[in-house]
Amino acid sequence: MSQKELLYTLALQRTPNLGDTSAKKLLRAVGSAEAIFKEKKHNLLKVDGIGSFKLKDLNENQQLAEAEAELRFIETEKIQHSYFLDKTYPERLKHCLDGPILFFHSGNIDLKHKKIISIVGTRKVTTYGTTFCKDLIEELAPLNPVIVSGFAYGVDITAHKAAMDNGLQTVACLAHGLNQIYPKVHKKYVVKVEENGGFITEFWSDDPFDRNNFLKRNRIIAGLSEATIVIESAEKGGSLVTADIANSYNREVFAVPGRSTDKQSQGCNNLIKTQQAHLLNSAADLIYHLGWELEKKDEKPKQTQLFVELTDEEKKVYRFLKEKEKELLDIIALECQIPTFKAATILLNMELKGVVQPLPGKLFQIV
Missing domain, CATH: 1.10.150.20 (5' to 3' exonuclease, C-terminal subdomain)
Structure with a gap:
């Protein structure tokens, strides 16, 4: 540009x-x-x-x-920036109609990574929430995911620190310009975060420090990732807004359950009860639903049916999946230049013909 x-x-x-x-x-x-x-x-x-x-x-x-x-x-200040039509603009955020036309970033962020998850929760995190967050990220570490959060007190900073402790990239989404850090006590983590990922914001250097900025920032947290995880949340809170946005983007949402008497688990329990989030007990739940299982090397590939007749659009999807091995519905639709609702129908027809098979996490692959 x-x-x-x-x-x-x-x-x-x-x-x-x-x-x-x-x-x-x-x-x-x-x-x-x-x-x-x-x-x-x-x-x-x-x-x-x-x-x-x-x-x-x-x-x-x-x-x-x-x-x-x-x-x-x-x-x-040599601020890096990303425009929504640039090739460097994060792929998943590109699918969000209200994603920022322009955002600014610092550090060494690589969002071409397939496995990106957002972790959010209360600022008043309990020992239970802290332990769960650390254990979850440690269990996920072999899969090398990118951990996105909001750099706030509580669950956010716990997730960032756990990611760095396990050698993972972490991305902090800010509700203010890159010329400041909030909360100030977290300034001590800035250099390490930039070495292991970095910061993203759509806000300018002179934007006022406003509560609404945090709510606006939440759509970027939800939009960057394929799944949003709520560790702990009271009955009302910004984390629930992020979960709601993630659902509106047709992304997966997970919530960690807690006792009915725990104030900091009421929001999570309600998400699960109203089927707005998958129940998350361990990393295994996340891995299953997102289709992150490691493929068995000795597994024999299935034989595709011979002489299956495909339409021109089905052939286009087939060629794309053959090159990519497996991919998300939204990415298939974007790359094949087919509306998402139509791509879903095409993939269903191809599944009935025995050409493709669906995987957990809205992924598809060639049979």
């Missing part, structure tokens, strides 16, 4: 009332952030879902002035 396009993208991101979903619609329709500001508003109003309210504060001079100040910060 050129400096000029980054400047206009920052200006677009700063436009009040527009939001990431609408900004993406405009970018796809018009072609670039600069073109949006140059285009006449009556033409922008022709874009589906774009109304006058969303465009009323689209002001090139005002937003560019703010963007120029942030661009200077980005260049001075």
Whole structure:
């Protein structure tokens, strides 16, 4: 991305009332952030879902002035950034309609990794929650997952530390700019986190420290991963918001059960009771549901039926899966350029023909 396009993208991101979903619609329709500001508003109003309210504060001079100040910060501090149409933009987050058009990051983050999970929970974590979190990550360590969390007190920092203790990459999603750290007591972990992963945020250096930022940040935590795990949560809390967002993204959600009398387990128990989350007793539960079982080397491959007739779209999916071995439904749909609902039907037909088989965690592979 050129400096000029980054400047206009920052200006677009700063436009009040527009939001990431609408900004993406405009970018796809018009072609670039600069073109949006140059285009006449009556033409922008022709874009589906774009109304006058969303465009009323689209002001090139005002937003560019703010963007120029942030661009200077980005260049001075050598801040890394990722645009939603870049190849480097996290694949799973790309599937989230309201994912940020632009985010900033530091450290050595590699999100091309297949196995990414988010771990969230109460800030007032109990000994039970702390022990469970550490044991879970230690058991998962041989599978080398990336551990995502929010760098807050309690479950978050426990997950980050356990990941680093087991040599795993960890990603901390912040609710403020990269020029500060909250809580301040966690500054001592910054260098180690950046060495073993890093920090991600969509917020600018001058964004106010606001409670709503934490709720907005939660969609990135949910969107980066294939599963969100709630270790402990009271009846209400930000962790439950993250779980709800993960469900809306059609991702797997897990919750650790607790005694009915434990205040810090009420949220988790309710998620399980209302079937909004899988019950999580150990790493084995997660591994099973996500299809992370290690394949047996001596297992003989199944013989695919001969002379099966496939449609052109089925052939496209077959060729893709043959190259990838196994893949998620959303990724199959994206890479084969087929709507997700249609890809699900195609895979079902292929399953009935004995060509593919479903795996836990919404994965599919060639038979």
